[in-house]
Amino acid sequence: MTGPGPMRESFEDRMATVEFRVAPTAHITVDGDSCRGCSTKACVTACPANLFVPTADGGILFNYEQCFECGTCYLVCDTEGAISWSYPEGGHGVVFLRS
Amino acid sequence: MAEEFDVVVVGAGPAGSAAALVLARAGKSVCLLERGPFPGSKNMYGGVIYPRILDGLIPNWWEEAPVQRWVTRRATMVLTGTQSLTVDYRTEAWGRPPYNGATAYRPDFDAWLAGKAVEAGAVLACETTATGLLGAPGKGGIRGVRTDRPGGEIGARLVIACDGVNSLLAKEAGIYGKADPHHFTLGAKETLALPARVIEERFGLAEHEGADFEIVGCTEGVAGGGFLYTNRETVSVGVVLHLPELAASKKRPEEIIASMKANPVIAPLVAGGELVEYSAHLIPEGGWVMLPGLVADGMLVAGDAAALCLAAGIWLEGVNFAIGSGMAAGETALEALDSGNVSAPGLAGYRKRLEGNFVLADHRKLRRAPHLMLSDRVQHRYPQMICNLTEAMFTVTNPEPKKGILAHTRIEARRAGVRLGQLARDTASALRTYG
Amino acid sequence: MAPTDPGPGPVLVARKWVDRRPTVDLLTGEVSTDPRSSGASEADEAALEWGLRLAGVWGVGVLAVTAGPPDAEAVLRPALAAGAGGAVRIDLTSPPGHLAGGAPSSRAVASALALVARTAGSRMVLCGDLSLDRGSGAVPAFLAGELGAAQGLGLVSLAPDPDRPGHLGAWRRLDGGRREELALAPPWVCSVEGGTARLRRAELAGVLAAGRAPVEVVTAETSGPAPPHPARTGPGRPRTHLLTGPDPTADARHRILALTGALVERTPPLTLTLGPGEGADRILEALRAWGELPGEEFP
Numbered sequence: 026m027t028g029p030g031p032m033r034e035s036f037e038d039r040m041a042t043v044e045f046r047v048a049p050t051a052h053i054t055v056d057g058d059s060c061r062g063c064s065t066k067a068c069v070t071a072c073p074a075n076l077f078v079p080t081a082d083g084g085i086l087f088n089y090e091q092c093f094e095c096g097t098c099y100l101v102c103d104t105e106g107a108i109s110w111s112y113p114e115g116g117h118g119v120v121f122l123r124s
Numbered sequence: 125m126a127e128e129f130d131v132v133v134v135g136a137g138p139a140g141s142a143a144a145l146v147l148a149r150a151g152k153s154v155c156l157l158e159r160g161p162f163p164g165s166k167n168m169y170g171g172v173i174y175p176r177i178l179d180g181l182i183p184n185w186w187e188e189a190p191v192q193r194w195v196t197r198r199a200t201m202v203l204t205g206t207q208s209l210t211v212d213y214r215t216e217a218w219g220r221p222p223y224n225g226a227t228a229y230r231p232d233f234d235a236w237l238a239g240k241a242v243e244a245g246a247v248l249a250c251e252t253t254a255t256g257l258l259g260a261p262g263k264g265g266i267r268g269v270r271t272d273r274p275g276g277e278i279g280a281r282l283v284i285a286c287d288g289v290n291s292l293l294a295k296e297a298g299i300y301g302k303a304d305p306h307h308f309t310l311g312a313k314e315t316l317a318l319p320a321r322v323i324e325e326r327f328g329l330a331e332h333e334g335a336d337f338e339i340v341g342c343t344e345g346v347a348g349g350g351f352l353y354t355n356r357e358t359v360s361v362g363v364v365l366h367l368p369e370l371a372a373s374k375k376r377p378e379e380i381i382a383s384m385k386a387n388p389v390i391a392p393l394v395a396g397g398e399l400v401e402y403s404a405h406l407i408p409e410g411g412w413v414m415l416p417g418l419v420a421d422g423m424l425v426a427g428d429a430a431a432l433c434l435a436a437g438i439w440l441e442g443v444n445f446a447i448g449s450g451m452a453a454g455e456t457a458l459e460a461l462d463s464g465n466v467s468a469p470g471l472a473g474y475r476k477r478l479e480g481n482f483v484l485a486d487h488r489k490l491r492r493a494p495h496l497m498l499s500d501r502v503q504h505r506y507p508q509m510i511c512n513l514t515e516a517m518f519t520v521t522n523p524e525p526k527k528g529i530l531a532h533t534r535i536e537a538r539r540a541g542v543r544l545g546q547l548a549r550d551t552a553s554a555l556r557t558y559g
Numbered sequence: 560m561a562p563t564d565p566g567p568g569p570v571l572v573a574r575k576w577v578d579r580r581p582t583v584d585l586l587t588g589e590v591s592t593d594p595r596s597s598g599a600s601e602a603d604e605a606a607l608e609w610g611l612r613l614a615g616v617w618g619v620g621v622l623a624v625t626a627g628p629p630d631a632e633a634v635l636r637p638a639l640a641a642g643a644g645g646a647v648r649i650d651l652t653s654p655p656g657h658l659a660g661g662a663p664s665s666r667a668v669a670s671a672l673a674l675v676a677r678t679a680g681s682r683m684v685l686c687g688d689l690s691l692d693r694g695s696g697a698v699p700a701f702l703a704g705e706l707g708a709a710q711g712l713g714l715v716s717l718a719p720d721p722d723r724p725g726h727l728g729a730w731r732r733l734d735g736g737r738r739e740e741l742a743l744a745p746p747w748v749c750s751v752e753g754g755t756a757r758l759r760r761a762e763l764a765g766v767l768a769a770g771r772a773p774v775e776v777v778t779a780e781t782s783g784p785a786p787p788h789p790a791r792t793g794p795g796r797p798r799t800h801l802l803t804g805p806d807p808t809a810d811a812r813h814r815i816l817a818l819t820g821a822l823v824e825r826t827p828p829l830t831l832t833l834g835p836g837e838g839a840d841r842i843l844e845a846l847r848a849w850g851e852l853p854g855e856e857f858p
């Protein structure tokens with residue numbers, strides 16, 4: 026056993042513990058134009074997979090590949106039409122084994 | 125149309141598998157659709173199932189259910205950064221049949237339960253996402269579902285939507301209004317590997333025994349709570365966070381987990397645990413308040429899809445509510461199929477069934493709990509106050525004589541910014557809610 | 560008059576059930592697998608898609624086959640759903656003394672597959688190029704040997720001749736970005752690289768039927784205990800050779816010359832043009848001469 030205190034791993038290592046069977050097409054899309062007018066940017070910190078990256082011009086860069094399919098993003102976003110949300114094609118996306 | 129069934133059940137979580145099992149046993153043709161590669165692959169939760177609801181459905185379920193440990197120790201912890209107060213209950217009775225709670229991995233448990241439905245004759249189609257409904261309420265009713273496969277329409281006399289917390293099908297049917305983020309919490313957790321022996325030593329457990337810790341006051345000021353459960357060779361540690369507060373706090377879920385793990389009370393329990401899976405999922409927390417209509421013409425909704433998860437503070441029970449409502453949906457569907465009336469009025473027996481058993485009885489009884497538990501006082505003021513009060517009670521301040529508990533309460537309530545009237549009202553409300 | 564051509568039979572698609580995300584214990588090298596993260600490799604998925612395409616062009620059937628435990632049927636059902644007409648699982652029983660956890664040898668798998676191919680009258684076999692776990696790519700080669708078939712291994716593209724069932728052009732990579740084109744006539748065994756074709760999405764009716772379709776089970780015996788997996792724990796190291804240093808009595812210049820090998824007489828590099836059989840013999844001879852095959856570990 027290593028000493029007390031939490032083990033800290035990088036976010037990539039954390040996500041590497043999860044299996045994602047990446048679908049050929051995105052199940053969630055984010056409309057960058059809507060985001061430019063958004064002052065909360067609530068998705069950026071709330072998304073547990075950290076998939077929303079703010080860009081220098083006030084927009085959002087989104088990558089669907091390591092998504093938990095949880096639904097947090099569309100619920101915390103108050104800009105109508107910014108996020109279009111659905112599930113990935115059957116058989117793809119996140120696979121939990123020890124949850 | 126690929127095929128016609130009596131019933132198509134969408135989602136092979138506990139609700140869907142229970143519904144499919146009831147129907148298949150009664151000889152109905154049932155198609156059970158699951159979007160994941162196997163049942164349970166998309167499903168995460170905290171970690172304890174209360175499977176007594178299975179007694180009638182699968183006798184001696186405990187001999188075959190994929191269980192990690194039997195919970196014999198249940199503790200509720202109130203934490204501040206530097207203090208902790210724990211109510212810790214242990215009983216050997218929960219470690220013997222018929223047991224009480226069990227830790228289990230959902231990918232194991234859900235696959236097992238779905239397997240029971242398949243054994244009974246249900247046709248399970250995995251890797252298939254239902255993308256919409258055939259037909260609509262009113263206009264001839266719902267007559268099946270569309271899926272994302274070529275030639276992917278399935279006809280059915282009844283659809284049972286058990287598609288989980290995002291309830292896309294119930295929304296399409298108009299049963300469920302636009303979702304309000306105030307009624308949802310995000311659960312995020314880490315599964316940490318530790319040797320079985322170490323877990324047993326740290327938590328004071330015998331082999332096969334498990335512990336269930338619910339934790340208040342560990343979420344960096346974001347309304348919610350934490351949990352810590354023991355599996356055979358892992359512990360599950362995570363947090364449940366109220367969505368609007370999480371968003372407003374600008375804190376990240378994994379950072380809140382890290383800070384809880386660093387708490388001096390929690391740290392020694394999880395030290396050295398290697399992260400083997402990180403996961404996240406939503407919980408419908410509205411309970412009674414957000415309960416949607418449960419039926420439409422040709423459709424029933426069960427489990428999280430109908431917000432039937434019980435998230436009332438120290439209780440976080442969803443799997444048993446999903447199974448209970450899935451069974452009731454299956455029984456109602458049987459009746460409706462046999463009577464030939466699958467319209468919404470023909471399905472009205474569903475709600476009665478739920479009211480007659482624990483599913484809606486518990487929800488009605490605990491209807492104020494979600495609001496109370498997520499209130500500012502319970503979340504932010506009481507943990508500090510209770511810990512300070514306990515500390516004051518047990519701190520020996522000789523030569524000063526001991527103060528009475530009421531005097532301490534008055535002092536600590538004032539320090540925590542709680543008015544006594546409010547405290548009395550909350551106590552009364554807690555008694556009404558939980559009493 | 561020649562007997563009527565029996566035709567090439569169905570396309571046999573061999574699929575191996577492997578864990579796509581095994582966990583390896585960093586200390587012991589022990590590999591643990593989980594049936595739920597197991598399935599067919601990307602190369603095996605591509606082989607199935609190519610098989611379905613070829614069969615579609617020639618109007619023949621596809622037979623999916625796997626060698627493995629009952630759980631391995633998990634790779635046959637998707638094949639049935641996607642359009643294979645039949646499925647066979649070879650239950651490889653272990654002879655006494657078989658190491659627990661040891662997978663059957665490539666040769667044993669190949670001879671079991673050959674048996675299924677013969678029974679089904681199939682003269683066309685498709686596989687993925689490498690299996691994910693053992694990864695030597697030897698099964699298709701052994702299989703071609705067993706069947707006396709032409710082999711096209713590690714292919715990236717296949718082009719069926721629509722007029723002559725069983726005849727196809729095939730391409731594979733060579734070093735230096737070059738391609739080799741093969742013309743194959745049955746019997747043949749081809750293996751394809753992963754990612755060369757994306758498996759079609761099965762129709763819903765196929766998926767519903769596949770769940771209920773029967774899988775034929777045949778038993779075969781493995782020829783002998785195979786090495787456990789992984790075959791070797793610990794890092795691979797070349798054999799040690801005793802090197803004698805330069806003559807310590809010589810002067811510095813000669814010692815350096817001796818160390819660098821300059822001006823020393825040696826066997827010059829040799830370029831030979833030989834057929835495959837002779838070439839293999841010549842390589843073995845050289846290895847033997849250099850002392851690399853002390854125990855003659857290779858057949």
Ligand SMILES: Cc1cc2nc3c(=O)[nH]c(=O)nc-3n(C[C@H](O)[C@H](O)[C@H](O)COP(=O)(O)OP(=O)(O)OC[C@H]3O[C@@H](n4cnc5c(N)ncnc54)[C@H](O)[C@@H]3O)c2cc1C
Pocket residue numbers: 112134135136137138139140157158159160163164165166167168169170171172173174252253254255286287288289292310311312364405406407426427428429433440441442443444446
């Ligand atoms: C962090 C957290 C902790 C929890 N802790 C506990 C606990 O300790 N004890 C407890 O009892 N409960 C707990 N719960 C609640 C419990 O997990 C849920 O209430 C329960 O899983 C609900 O079951 P269900 O069958 O309704 O839905 P789910 O389990 O969500 O199943 C829905 C199924 O439908 C499938 N599906 C969804 N949409 C489609 C579609 N369109 N097509 C095909 N398939 C689809 C999904 O893949 C999934 O398999 C917790 C939940 C969370 C998030």
Ligand code: SF4
Pocket residue numbers: 055059060061063064065066067068069077085101102103104107108
């Ligand atoms: S997705 Fe929504 S919350 Fe996120 S930046 Fe865009 S508009 Fe704002």
Ligand code: SF4
Pocket residue numbers: 053071072073074075076091092093094095096097098099
């Ligand atoms: S669904 Fe969840 S994990 Fe996926 S992008 Fe939205 S918030 Fe992130």
